[in-house]
Amino acid sequence: MSVTAAKGFTAAGIAAGIKENGNPDLALVVNNGPRRAAAGVFTSNRVKAAPVLWSEQVLKGGAVTAVVLNSGGANACTGPQGFQDTHATAEKAAEVLDGHSAGEVAVASTGLIGVTLPMDKLLPGLEKAAAELSAHGGEKAAIAIKTTDTVHKTSVVTRGGWTVGGMAKGAGMLAPGLATMLVVLTTDADLDAPVLDRALREATRTTFDRVDSDGCMSTNDTVLLLASGASEVTPGYAEFAEAVRTVCDDLARQLIGDAEGASKDIRIEVVNAASEADAVEVGRSIARNNLLKCAIHGEDPNWGRVLSAIGTTGAAFEPDRLNVAINGVWVCRNGSFGEDRDLVDMRYREVRITADLAAGTAEPVVIWANDLTADYVHENSAYSS
């Protein structure tokens, strides 16, 4: 159901020929209203792709009527030509969707950095996509934005008379600065842009922003939330924010589950930190430790690598008060060895690490990561991506 689960939206996904293998590579999502409110969050990487620079400007207006997304090329580090190509894409979309303004067309791209897009294929592709727009097109749109994703990712939550739906892509270069990868969320709730913006920022802060598959921040991260108002229902803020968060959490979890080369999904929970910021710093340091990621791949409960990662942070803690559990077994107590590590069962894909800083009363923070595998190395060394 994806982005067309909410009333008021149509979508399409087609093969425009941007990818040399002929797979679908161009998606179009249109908000048919009556409202066209929107919010967006983007990568905090200072090297930003042309479509990110463009869409940041579009979102300042608080209105989006259409989103064009392509796989097969990131249009990042492509200079003035890249920005002109994004502009031309928005202009073309406005043209094929009668009555729209290019200034309300967001653009998102994903693929190899440093090459320009084949505009001679992308622009005709937009005409084809517009002709195929459908209230059942959400699934095809989700498929068209895949790169190294092995499955397409969609999620839908329906509450009293209104719906939040969404699609996501992302399998590598998957570590958020603010958000990561490409995500489009839609809702038929009748809400204005400032409310959408608040709900989206709150949701991404604790979902996409706490996914760290490989420590590499993208130049193209984009998460958009579009509201059509077509349900004619205006939900209360808390209920709406919870629904957005649920969809974001579901999509973020799907991203980790399909990360390049991964054999394990690692749930890192940091408890009893002095502050939320400390907990996030510690969780992210653990998530990015290559030696630990290798050990998890080898089903080795190597808690010493967890401690060596915690030790590189500036978080408040005393080394001799740290505790670590792996899959519920407290293998490290008071900074030293605890329960027998042979008790840890690591056969399953999900591995749970709990780091107890014993330093305060902050709410627990969860960071999701993946293991480091020979398949990851192969996927990112055998060809350019």
Place this chain on the structure above:
Amino acid sequence: MSVTAAKGFTAAGIAAGIKENGNPDLALVVNNGPRRAAAGVFTSNRVKAAPVLWSEQVLKGGAVTAVVLNSGGANACTGPQGFQDTHATAEKAAEVLDGHSAGEVAVASTGLIGVTLPMDKLLPGLEKAAAELSAHGGEKAAIAIKTTDTVHKTSVVTRGGWTVGGMAKGAGMLAPGLATMLVVLTTDADLDAPVLDRALREATRTTFDRVDSDGCMSTNDTVLLLASGASEVTPGYAEFAEAVRTVCDDLARQLIGDAEGASKDIRIEVVNAASEADAVEVGRSIARNNLLKCAIHGEDPNWGRVLSAIGTTGAAFEPDRLNVAINGVWVCRNGSFGEDRDLVDMRYREVRITADLAAGTAEPVVIWANDLTADYVHENSAYSS
């Protein structure tokens, strides 16, 4: 020649039975004077091994008469028992070396984190090592501190009447906070502890501290510099500091050349930064980017991954002024594609990346790193280390 190249030093390396495979695992280095001046730098990881905590105290006195080093166990995260074991090791060394004080015995350990050392083997081993002390024992000492190192690492520089020699171990968990791995340097120059300290800190700051094989900071990093004064020569500071730096640089380069699973040594040079700190931050960010490390392994000049790594830093730069060369080919100019990437020849082990920030006039900074390979994953997932 190693640590016994300088006059006034004896050393030994033996198999004490700490390693289950029977390989050499215990080294002893003794300064026979007449002077016993010393300096040391240690890991800035806040989770520090017991021998680091002990040796930091010893070095505050500015005098070291002997260094005990063991492989086969890091004695890190071992609680009060671990510290008692280090203390007992120093006491035993003082006992077997008549007339020495335990307070002048430095201890260094390397191996798996979180397990205590077999003291019933280590203490008798010290007696055996003391009996084998020799002015030709430097090579055996260097061999005894190996863990996953495939070769032992030594370096010697001789100037007018005096010498600086050294040995090093380190192949994984190889990213410095201040220094990394275990290193013992010796000199027969007649210098006091403050001069040694200054020369050692200056040397490590631009050598060991700019090696980043896998982004993982150790709990046991130790670099010691011992002076015997036996040459009866007091060199000028600049000449001595240059010799220390040369030995450190040589050993650091040997560490990168033998890093776990690596197939490439990556020399990352950051030029035209606004400050040295900016250059180091950018170089380290590039060095730690897993996607780039995979690309280099695949001999793919994927400069987009260099830019995405630079973009995550806080260094001064404008994205559209960045330039990147790989093995001398400027594949990225002004933040966009430059010379043809097919011109880049990456067949050899050494790969040179130049990142031009076009932001200032700071001196170039060089960071050494390795690629990320399936062999690295295997070596760090197939068994505990």
